[in-house]
Amino acid sequence: xxxxxxxxxxxxxxxxVVKEGEFPVAAAALDHGHINGMCNGLVEAGATLKWVxxxxxxxxxxxVEQFPGVQxxxxxxxxxxxxxxxxxxxxxxxxERSALGxxxxxxxxxxxxxxTPFTTKAQLEETKLVVERxxxxxxxxxxxxxxxxxxxxxxxxxxDGAIGNVIQVxxxxxHRLNASSRPExxxxxxxxxxxxxxxxxxxxxxxxYFAGCEDAEILHSKxxxxxxxxxxxxxxxxxxxLRGDNGATQIxxxxxxxxxxxxxxxxxxxxxxxxxxxxxxxxYVDVARAESxxxxxxxxxxxxxxxxxxGKVGFPFFGELIKDCINRTEKAMxxxxxxxxxxxxxxxxxxxxVVTK
Numbered sequence: 577x578x579x580x581x582x583x584x585x586x587x588x589x590x591x592x593v594v595k596e597g598e599f600p601v602a603a604a605a606l607d608h609g610h611i612n613g614m615c616n617g618l619v620e621a622g623a624t625l626k627w628v629x630x631x632x633x634x635x636x637x638x639x640v641e642q643f644p645g646v647q648x649x650x651x652x653x654x655x656x657x658x659x660x661x662x663x664x665x666x667x668x669x670x671x672e673r674s675a676l677g678x679x680x681x682x683x684x685x686x687x688x689x690x691x692t693p694f695t696t697k698a699q700l701e702e703t704k705l706v707v708e709r710x711x712x713x714x715x716x717x718x719x720x721x722x723x724x725x726x727x728x729x730x731x732x733x734x735x736d737g738a739i740g741n742v743i744q745v746x747x748x749x750x751h752r753l754n755a756s757s758r759p760e761x762x763x764x765x766x767x768x769x770x771x772x773x774x775x776x777x778x779x780x781x782x783x784x785y786f787a788g789c790e791d792a793e794i795l796h797s798k799x800x801x802x803x804x805x806x807x808x809x810x811x812x813x814x815x816x817x818l819r820g821d822n823g824a825t826q827i828x829x830x831x832x833x834x835x836x837x838x839x840x841x842x843x844x845x846x847x848x849x850x851x852x853x854x855x856x857x858x859x860y861v862d863v864a865r866a867e868s869x870x871x872x873x874x875x876x877x878x879x880x881x882x883x884x885x886x887g888k889v890g891f892p893f894f895g896e897l898i899k900d901c902i903n904r905t906e907k908a909m910x911x912x913x914x915x916x917x918x919x920x921x922x923x924x925x926x927x928x929x930v931v932t933k
Contacts, residue, residue, distance in 0.1 A: 583609035586723045592622030593895035602627035602655045605668035605676055606635040610690040612642055614665045614717050617894035627655045656683035662901055663688055671767045674699035681712035686901045688715045692777040693918045695769035700918055716914045720778035725889035726857040726870040734786060739850030739876055742787045746847040747779040747828035763807040771799055771811035771830055773925040779828035781917035786848055789820030797924040800931040816924045839867045852876055
């Protein structure tokens with residue numbers, strides 16, 4: 577398990593849904609290490625990684641080491657002019673993700689971006705218009721659900737009625753800061769968007785998904801910089817409370833305070849309360865018990881169960897995304913869901929009360 581969440585890139589078992597060469601993709605904008613996880617998922621689902629582009633040759637070199645055989649493009653335009661490319665994956669600086677996506681979609685290709693997909697409401701509204709005009713997809717890598725086997729299995733349990741109707745979701749998303757290894761943009765609020773907009777987006781997306789909400793309202797949110805005076809624009813703590821359109825509620829907190837002694841980059845957990853049972857997901861570690869992740873605890877009328885899911889569930893999102901791009905369906909994630917999660921994290925950020933110790 578990676579000590580640094582920025583370079584968390586899960587690998588699963590290959591489960592191709594297309595033949596070699598049937599779904600060529602490209603990677604562009606390698607500013608965040610999540611691009612490796614995004615491309616791992618696509619390649620395991622059968623995509624052919626044809627091109628990579630970034631203006632920084634060092635980033636490209638590291639990427640090619642991870643994905644030998646990929647061709648290095650001279651420019652983004654070379655990728656966009658290649659009619660064979662079906663989708664472009666990008667992990668740009670957060671404030672630049674929408675502009676890149678708009679270019680990709682205007683070129684007739686689907687776009688797959690790292691979270692958070694937007695840092696302003698103006699970006700969201702502009703991209704909505706581009707999606708409507710082009711008919712292309714603007715999909716988002718919410719890795720804390722899509723690339724966590726425990727979270728995938730929790731979704732399946734909920735669909736099967738294992739805990740009845742979901743009425744509450746509580747999320748904890750601590751991350752290790754590793755300040756010395758972070759790029760300058762990471763500490764500039766205009767570029768990273770704020771903690772609720774950034775890593776908070778994972779939590780809000782999970783709430784909408786697990787609780788089956790199409791919309792929600794932000795009841796309260798807070799942000800603060802408790803322990804990083806050298807980086808005054810960094811928010812190292814944030815939390816929020818939401819109410820879904822179906823009455824379900826959420827409480828979550830995110831922070832950059834993972835202790836050095838933890839074996840991985842963050843003890844991410846999700847607690848889900850249903851009318852007939854509860855689920856707890858220990859995503860990346862089971863503290864002081866097992867350094868492995870993907871532990872799920874289920875309690876319902878049938879009793880108590882502990883599932884160890886690492887390597888057993890897989891990551892179906894990526895194959896579903898490829899099929900959605902080919903068939904123009906929305907089984908992996910609807911466009912409305914991606915946009916709503918983005919909208920709500922922007923609202924939570926905008927409404928946040930600033931707190932200090």
